[in-house]
Amino acid sequence: MTDVRVRFPPSPTGYLHIGGARTALYNWLFAKKHNGKLILRIEDTDADRSTQESIDGIIEGLNWLGITWDEGPYFQTEFADEHVACAQKLLDEGKAYKCFCSKEELEEKRELAQAEKKDYQYNGPCRNLSTEEVAEKEAGGLPYVIRFKTPKMDGVVDFDDKVLGNVARTYDDIEDFVIVRSNGKPLYLLCNVVDDIRDRISHVIRGQDHLGNTARQILIYRALGAEVPEFAHMPLTLDLKKAKISKRSHGEIVAVQFYKANGFLPWALCNFLVLLGWSTSDDQEIFSREELIDCFTLERINHSNSIFNYRKDDPKFFTDPKAISINEHYLRTVPIEEIYLLVKSDLQEQGLWSDDYDGDKKEWFLHTIDLIRSRFHTIKDFAVLGRAYFDDDYEFEEKAVRKNILKHEGLKEWFPVLADRFAALPEYNKDTAEEAIRGYATELEIKPGVLINGARTILTGRLAGPGMFDVLEVLGQERVARRLRDVAKLYDV
RNA sequence: GUCCCCAUCGUCUAGUCAGGUCCAGGACACCGGCCUUUCACGCCGGCAACACCGGUUCGAAUCCGGUUGGGGACGCCA
Numbered sequence A: 001m002t003d004v005r006v007r008f009p010p011s012p013t014g015y016l017h018i019g020g021a022r023t024a025l026y027n028w029l030f031a032k033k034h035n036g037k038l039i040l041r042i043e044d045t046d047a048d049r050s051t052q053e054s055i056d057g058i059i060e061g062l063n064w065l066g067i068t069w070d071e072g073p074y075f076q077t078e079f080a081d082e083h084v085a086c087a088q089k090l091l092d093e094g095k096a097y098k099c100f101c102s103k104e105e106l107e108e109k110r111e112l113a114q115a116e117k118k119d120y121q122y123n124g125p126c127r128n129l130s131t132e133e134v135a136e137k138e139a140g141g142l143p144y145v146i147r148f149k150t151p152k153m154d155g156v157v158d159f160d161d162k163v164l165g166n167v168a169r170t171y172d173d174i175e176d177f178v179i180v181r182s183n184g185k186p187l188y189l190l191c192n193v194v195d196d197i198r199d200r201i202s203h204v205i206r207g208q209d210h211l212g213n214t215a216r217q218i219l220i221y222r223a224l225g226a227e228v229p230e231f232a233h234m235p236l237t238l239d240l241k242k243a244k245i246s247k248r249s250h251g252e253i254v255a256v257q258f259y260k261a262n263g264f265l266p267w268a269l270c271n272f273l274v275l276l277g278w279s280t281s282d283d284q285e286i287f288s289r290e291e292l293i294d295c296f297t298l299e300r301i302n303h304s305n306s307i308f309n310y311r312k313d314d315p316k317f318f319t320d321p322k323a324i325s326i327n328e329h330y331l332r333t334v335p336i337e338e339i340y341l342l343v344k345s346d347l348q349e350q351g352l353w354s355d356d357y358d359g360d361k362k363e364w365f366l367h368t369i370d371l372i373r374s375r376f377h378t379i380k381d382f383a384v385l386g387r388a389y390f391d392d393d394y395e396f397e398e399k400a401v402r403k404n405i406l407k408h409e410g411l412k413e414w415f416p417v418l419a420d421r422f423a424a425l426p427e428y429n430k431d432t433a434e435e436a437i438r439g440y441a442t443e444l445e446i447k448p449g450v451l452i453n454g455a456r457t458i459l460t461g462r463l464a465g466p467g468m469f470d471v472l473e474v475l476g477q478e479r480v481a482r483r484l485r486d487v488a489k490l491y492d493v
Numbered sequence B: 001g002u003c004c005c006c007a008u009c010g011u012c013u014a015g016u017c018a019g020g021u022c023c024a025g026g027a028c029a030c031c032g033g034c035c036u037u038u039c040a041c042g043c044c045g046g047c048a049a050c051a052c053c054g055g056u057u058c059g060a061a062u063c064c065g066g067u068u069g070g071g072g073a074c075g076c077c078a
Helices: A018-033 A052-065 A076-092 A103-115 A131-139 A188-198 A208-223 A247-254 A256-261 A266-275 A289-295 A321-333 A336-349 A362-375 A398-406 A411-424 A430-444 A448-460 A468-475 A477-492
Strands: A005-008 A037-042 A071-075 A096-099 A145-148 A156-161 A165-170 A178-180 A203-207 A230-234
Touching: A005 A018, A005 A203, A018 A037, A018 A052, A018 A203, A018 A230, A018 A256, A018 A266, A018 A289, A037 A052, A052 A256, A052 A266, A071 A076, A076 A096, A076 A145, A076 A178, A076 A188, A096 A131, A145 A208, A156 A208, A156 A230, A165 A208, A178 A188, A188 A208, A203 A208, A208 A230, A247 A256, A256 A266, A266 A289, A266 A321, A321 A362, A336 A362, A362 A468, A398 A448, A398 A477, A411 A430, A411 A448, A411 A477, A430 A448, A430 A468, A448 A468, A448 A477, A468 A477
Parallel strands: A005 A037, A037 A071, A203 A230
Antiparallel strands: A096 A145, A145 A178, A156 A165
16 A cells, blocks of 8 residues: 555534544544554635634644644645646646636526426536637626536546445536635635645545545546545434534534543543444454554445434433443543543542642552542542542432431441541551441441441442442541541431 | 435444355343442343345345435535
8 A cells, every 4th residue: 555644624613523533533543554644634714614713622622532643734725825726727728617607696596496306507608618708708807616627428437435335426417516716715625635635645534424525526636637545435423313413403512522521531432433333343342542553444434324322411321321331441441540640630620639649648549549430430520429538528418318327316326436446446447447347336236237338428428339448448547537426417407 | 306325223333245154243221130238340141123025046134126214415615
């Protein structure tokens, strides 16, 4: 294979959404796999809709996901002269022509055709204007667009799509499409090809929504005398109603930023995204970066669209359940150091961070997040569900208080006693704590579970959590004793 | 209306190119059980799909044709 050079060309008209991220990811994987280069090109030719905010958001999103590029970001507008020059070249060589038909006139025809349920194609008179006629109209100050002159011939324009196989379209079916607006600005179809030629793109990996563009773009490549790259059209991601996912109809749930803000591990999102339309033959679903790069191939991309399984207002899953499950998997299995910084920055944001965690108490901190992480869904849970481990001001689950505290009136007396016993322990650790708690239960002739579950609730505020003796150790002698002595407050309400 | 793409559990999918080993496998979700002081993890089990109709064939999820369904494109957007 010749040098692999692929590109990700977002138009900066909104944030980076998961569909775009998936396209970028596939390109990135393909580049990595073949020791190729990924080029980031911002397609900002639509001046009305492009924003700096959006450019920043896209770059931030890619960075967060760990999708790195080797060249760029280039900006399409910087190459405007080149686009115009290519259009001129096509004009000079008779491969394109000036069309003086007015926009209004054409729109009218198109609407008419639609109303009559007939096919519409530009078939205007301008294709065959003589040089004199053109000069005359121009002299008269008539505005014009430049149209590509599609060869009038039998047969098809076809290409061997790396995902779909052979895809063909008859010449007949391709109208003389506009490549330059009447204001002199070249259009996407042209710019994109010119840029891809300049950037020596070898493989165009993009969504199937571009499938209809490909035949026309191949015509441009040929007219410009350039080599046609390989194409790979990946399936689209739809919502449960089978509509294309978009910011407008789905809001932030489809924004990469949303996953960052909601405590996803970036690689977990990538892993989820890659599975939306691609798979291996051996049922593997969890991949390290290296594994994925190694086994990724365009040929194993699915042909059919996939559905992003997100139910609005689902109380249990705030996004696709599979995405959450993959995130949980990574959250509880990656080396603790890999989530340490993410947890740190979230605790900092929540005002729960202490610099000791980075110093004297670092070992304690790592051990603690390791202990509690298997029950969590996202990084955000450390500060919410795990708050009691980092701060004395935590909430009590109502159900837990009812079930584990209020049900046992005796705890009001027992816990202060237990607190004293813990405090008096010359050596305090999970074993001595367990001994103390079990011994006391025996004395009281109650089941140890009453003390254990009650302790969990008063110490952590929660109904469920890690093994109690681990919790006792992690929380430490002083905190445990203090919180147990305070049991009366739970009966007050 | 025209053109293009697609069609396996609720969702993501394996199997389709080289038909039999598939009364269809895995994952998520869901339901049961085990483990356990709780919950989670883990483990065991369950529910659940080849869109339809024809054809080819000894044999079809797989090949062919049609139907239906879904998606995309049809801009002086990208």
